[in-house]
Amino acid sequence: MEKAVVTVMGDDKVGIVAGITKILADHKCNILDISQTLTQGIFAMILVIELPEALDLLMLRDQLEEAGKKLGVKVVLQHADIFQFMHRI
Numbered sequence: 001m002e003k004a005v006v007t008v009m010g011d012d013k014v015g016i017v018a019g020i021t022k023i024l025a026d027h028k029c030n031i032l033d034i035s036q037t038l039t040q041g042i043f044a045m046i047l048v049i050e051l052p053e054a055l056d057l058l059m060l061r062d063q064l065e066e067a068g069k070k071l072g073v074k075v076v077l078q079h080a081d082i083f084q085f086m087h088r089i
Contacts, residue, residue, distance in 0.1 A: 001050045003032065003080035004057065006064065010073030012043040019071050020045070023063050028052045043073065048080065 036045040068075030
């Protein structure tokens with residue numbers, strides 16, 4: 001299975017984790033690692049997920065972005081290979 005990275009950032013409020021992880025669960029994505037922090041009211045979360053083989057990554061991205069808009073946060077979904085390439089030193 002392939003991996004992806006989901007990043008979430010914005011003002012803290014109730015329901016962010018639930019809203020994002022529900023979409024992942026609905027699409028049978030397995031959360032391999034999750035990190036979240038809250039600094040002076042700013043919420044940040046990074047999830048490493050395992051993608052089911054038949055999942056349309058662009059459709060998942062669109063759903064996560066839409067949920068993020070409703071929750072007032074920015075959500076970015078990237079294939080793990082792209083994420084690692086873009087963030088290496």
